[in-house]
Amino acid sequence: MSVPDYLQCAEDHQTVLVVVQPVGIVPEEQFFCIYKRISSVNQVNVHDNQRALFIRYRHHYPPENNEWGDFQTHRKVVGLISVTACSSAKEWPQTAERFHGQKELFGSTLYDSRLLVFGLQGEISEQQRTDVAFYPSFDNCPDVEKRVEDFVESIFIVLESKRLDRATDKSGDKIPLLCVPFEKKDFVGLDTDSRHYKKRCQGRMRKHVGDLCLQAAMLQDALVHYHMAVELLRSVNDFLWLGAALEGLCSASVIFHYPGGTAGKSGARKPSISTASDAGNRHRPGAQEVLIDPGALTTGGISADTSSEIGRAKNCLSPEDIIEKYKEAISYYGKYKNAGVIELEACVKAVRVLAIQKRAMEASEFLQNAVYINLGQLSEEEKIQRYSVLSELYELIGFHRKSAFFKRVAAMQCVAPTIPDPGWKACYRLLLETLPGYSLSLDPKDFSKGTHRGWAAVQMRLLHELVYASRRMGNPGLSVRHLSFLLQTMLDFLSDQEKKEVTQSLENYTSKCPGGMNIITLPDGLKLPPVPFTKLPIVRSVTLLNLPVTLRPHKVKGLPGQGVTTASPFIYSPISLHSRGDERSKKIDFQWVQGDVCEVQLMVYNPMPFELRVENMGLLTSGVEFESLPAALSLPAESGLYPVTLVGVPRTTGTITINGYHTSVFGVSSDCLLDTLVGVKSSGCTVEVVPSLPRLQLSTSLPRSARVCGEDLSSSVSLQLFNGETQQLVISLENIGSETLNTLELSSKTLSTKEKLFGEFLTWDLQEALSHLPLKPGQAVTVPINIRAKLDFSGQENLLQDLNDDGISVTGLPISSPLRQVLKPRPENKQVNTDASKSEYNHVKTLEAVLCFRYSGGVGQVEGYYREISLGVKVDVEPSVFFTRVSTLPATRCLSLQPPPPGEVQSY
Numbered sequence: 001m002s003v004p005d006y007l008q009c010a011e012d013h014q015t016v017l018v019v020v021q022p023v024g025i026v027p028e029e030q031f032f033c034i035y036k037r038i039s040s041v042n043q044v045n046v047h048d049n050q051r052a053l054f055i056r057y058r059h060h061y062p063p064e065n066n067e068w069g070d071f072q073t074h075r076k077v078v079g080l081i082s083v084t085a086c087s088s089a090k091e092w093p094q095t096a097e098r099f100h101g102q103k104e105l106f107g108s109t110l111y112d113s114r115l116l117v118f119g120l121q122g123e124i125s126e127q128q129r130t131d132v133a134f135y136p137s138f139d140n141c142p143d144v145e146k147r148v149e150d151f152v153e154s155i156f157i158v159l160e161s162k163r164l165d166r167a168t169d170k171s172g173d174k175i176p177l178l179c180v181p182f183e184k185k186d187f188v189g190l191d192t193d194s195r196h197y198k199k200r201c202q203g204r205m206r207k208h209v210g211d212l213c214l215q216a217a218m219l220q221d222a223l224v225h226y227h228m229a230v231e232l233l234r235s236v237n238d239f240l241w242l243g244a245a246l247e248g249l250c251s252a253s254v255i256f257h258y259p260g261g262t263a264g265k266s267g268a269r270k271p272s273i274s275t276a277s278d279a280g281n282r283h284r285p286g287a288q289e290v291l292i293d294p295g296a297l298t299t300g301g302i303s304a305d306t307s308s309e310i311g312r313a314k315n316c317l318s319p320e321d322i323i324e325k326y327k328e329a330i331s332y333y334g335k336y337k338n339a340g341v342i343e344l345e346a347c348v349k350a351v352r353v354l355a356i357q358k359r360a361m362e363a364s365e366f367l368q369n370a371v372y373i374n375l376g377q378l379s380e381e382e383k384i385q386r387y388s389v390l391s392e393l394y395e396l397i398g399f400h401r402k403s404a405f406f407k408r409v410a411a412m413q414c415v416a417p418t419i420p421d422p423g424w425k426a427c428y429r430l431l432l433e434t435l436p437g438y439s440l441s442l443d444p445k446d447f448s449k450g451t452h453r454g455w456a457a458v459q460m461r462l463l464h465e466l467v468y469a470s471r472r473m474g475n476p477g478l479s480v481r482h483l484s485f486l487l488q489t490m491l492d493f494l495s496d497q498e499k500k501e502v503t504q505s506l507e508n509y510t511s512k513c514p515g516g517m518n519i520i521t522l523p524d525g526l527k528l529p530p531v532p533f534t535k536l537p538i539v540r541s542v543t544l545l546n547l548p549v550t551l552r553p554h555k556v557k558g559l560p561g562q563g564v565t566t567a568s569p570f571i572y573s574p575i576s577l578h579s580r581g582d583e584r585s586k587k588i589d590f591q592w593v594q595g596d597v598c599e600v601q602l603m604v605y606n607p608m609p610f611e612l613r614v615e616n617m618g619l620l621t622s623g624v625e626f627e628s629l630p631a632a633l634s635l636p637a638e639s640g641l642y643p644v645t646l647v648g649v650p651r652t653t654g655t656i657t658i659n660g661y662h663t664s665v666f667g668v669s670s671d672c673l674l675d676t677l678v679g680v681k682s683s684g685c686t687v688e689v690v691p692s693l694p695r696l697q698l699s700t701s702l703p704r705s706a707r708v709c710g711e712d713l714s715s716s717v718s719l720q721l722f723n724g725e726t727q728q729l730v731i732s733l734e735n736i737g738s739e740t741l742n743t744l745e746l747s748s749k750t751l752s753t754k755e756k757l758f759g760e761f762l763t764w765d766l767q768e769a770l771s772h773l774p775l776k777p778g779q780a781v782t783v784p785i786n787i788r789a790k791l792d793f794s795g796q797e798n799l800l801q802d803l804n805d806d807g808i809s810v811t812g813l814p815i816s817s818p819l820r821q822v823l824k825p826r827p828e829n830k831q832v833n834t835d836a837s838k839s840e841y842n843h844v845k846t847l848e849a850v851l852c853f854r855y856s857g858g859v860g861q862v863e864g865y866y867r868e869i870s871l872g873v874k875v876d877v878e879p880s881v882f883f884t885r886v887s888t889l890p891a892t893r894c895l896s897l898q899p900p901p902p903g904e905v906q907s908y
Helices: 010-014 028-039 089-105 144-167 181-187 195-215 219-235 239-257 273-277 307-312 319-333 337-357 360-371 380-396 400-414 424-433 456-472 476-489 496-510 574-586 799-805 836-841 858-863
Strands: 015-023 043-046 051-058 077-085 112-118 132-135 538-544 587-593 598-605 612-622 626-629 631-635 642-650 654-665 668-673 686-690 696-700 715-722 726-735 741-750 762-764 780-788 809-811 845-857 865-878 882-884
Touching: 010 015, 010 051, 010 195, 010 239, 010 337, 015 028, 015 089, 015 144, 028 051, 028 077, 028 112, 028 144, 043 144, 051 144, 077 089, 077 144, 089 112, 112 144, 132 144, 144 195, 195 219, 195 239, 219 239, 239 319, 239 337, 319 337, 319 360, 337 360, 337 380, 360 380, 380 400, 400 424, 400 456, 424 456, 456 476, 476 496, 538 654, 612 626, 612 642, 612 668, 631 642, 696 715, 696 845, 696 865, 715 726, 726 865, 741 762, 780 865
Parallel strands: 015 051, 015 077, 077 112, 112 132, 587 686, 715 865
Antiparallel strands: 043 051, 538 598, 598 642, 612 631, 612 654, 626 642, 654 668, 654 686, 696 726, 726 780, 741 845, 762 780, 809 882, 845 865
């Protein structure tokens, strides 16, 4: 026997084996439909429902295994059901001949057989035959189950007769020696009259009768015969059959203790009535096996009266003793090279029992022994089946990583070099089943918490194998998904060289099949979620930026309905306060404007050892319609925090939430949500979008200067005036937006408050500009501004001295002079007093003011929002004086001037 049955369990020892096979050409789908109906009849109550016969069906069974039927009767094919499709009477003779050929194949062990014929009608189908049933079609066969039950009852009759025939052998009769196939040559020429030989025959027959009793639902009788067989076979050192007797004893005890079965099937077996009637006689855990009275064993044969033995054998092995006897039986099997299959199956049965008993460590010892059992030359399919079953058994006892290891070995066996047509689909399916054992999930969300479980090196190897298997399957999209998952989740464990190799492979795959955010559904229903590249690049902070000063919207104060509060009692609620706090942390205290470009700044980091090119990077939003303007960036290798500004335009009003960003890296498009990012700092991601507002551009008749005022202004101008001088500044306002400007207001604020100012510093007339409203896009208006600086310069002792230091002769009072342009400029290297506390002693004083234009459109006015554009004005004011310049003239041109006498007037 070279083909093990890995599905066997201890309770299979009480089943009878029935083979269901097709005859001729039968459609596979229809055959298995009939096979399913036949195999549903797996338990039949017989003898007035006092006993139950269990049936085990197989649609394929090696004939060489049938030769071990005397060794263990549940391996013997006792029933044959053939299924055939016959459409005409001409085909019937050939069909009947094939049926007889199948019966001859198992003829030495068959108890009964049936032939189910589908499609044949006429005289032949009207014949009444016990072993043949005719049906018009595969769909019209209502009594198949009933015929199978009758067939099983006929098998039971033969089984019962054989059991009684074996059990009632007279002591004077000669008991035949039961043998396994490889033993027959060893017993040629032995003395059949020796006491040793007779004990061997008695022990083997006792064991055989125990098998028949177990199949016939005579559990207590089976226990008695197994105990007797153990004593007899142990006395003659018949180790192979002693192991079989011990295994039979274990199987009967397992059936007694665990009537639901150990195979883990969905439908538990119903205990037979005879077994249930003995429930009160169950042996307590820890009890020892029954001692058999040696007087019950006769030297000539098997005693027909077993009532005394039954009385002593009501109790069976305890759960602990069952495992000990399994170990002993397996050790005996291990002495025989040709019993490898028996030994392997015994290990599998013991493991299933230990799984029920939750004794995982002992079960692993049995499985470790099963791994090293040599079964000779196995085919590739048999190796795959063996490793798969070992994996399932390890999973059964909770050894998940060991289970994954053997399943991975089975997967590699599917594509072994010796297989002419490698099964890459089967390999891929088995590799997927190994993922839980290695603590690996294909959902990137399981890795977003920052804690890694399992061995990263093994997980990366497994992911590489999934990539390769999916490529050999001809599914590049699947390869891209697995390779993306590898790069995203195992990035921290990849070396620099591995990072380069993985990204190069990914680029090669995406050149044929770009990666996206779609869900991939496999044929078996498994869904692979998308893999966003949240680590390429790594985002550390997200900040929503306010609009520039000139574009920020302002709320109009004092509108109807504002400032009205309703008195209400204060109720403390920690839940509501907590929720409000969260809301405040997410809501931004400024607004964006519909139609204006808005900015979000990300601080990103490139973890790769080479330059990272990010294409088509944009924002992901919700709440309003938003047009994201994609950007492309290139980050240096392992760069520090690098600011990246993403922009977009909200097209509707409302509350907008920045949910994340999208990128395209290495040909893979990713949607990265901020909720899934670890360690990201953010002051809030929700902002209000107000309706569209006009947009003004300001220009002046004076050239722009550096910002000289303390406030953040759109523009600034500076000029120099003598005290009391007036100059006009012309301001042009152009509507460069898309909305019509309906309202315009102008206000000023003087920033210099220490100086004593006479009169108005800035004056204007806005009526001319207002007459041009509403101002449509592209139109402009001008506003003249009069600047008059008149300050108090009295009480400054060093004024004349400062002016004389400049080379100017000064007389008179400080009044405006038209000749200020011919003053000698001050030396550049003269130290200027910048101390603010001493500015009052400087002869140059500064005035600063801000002109603020407030404007809004139609919709904005209704909603109560406006914009401001400000201009800073700085004026350096100098005192105005009379002055003369002294120069030397030639002597010939000098005049002698003398003052006139008192009381006279003299003209010069």
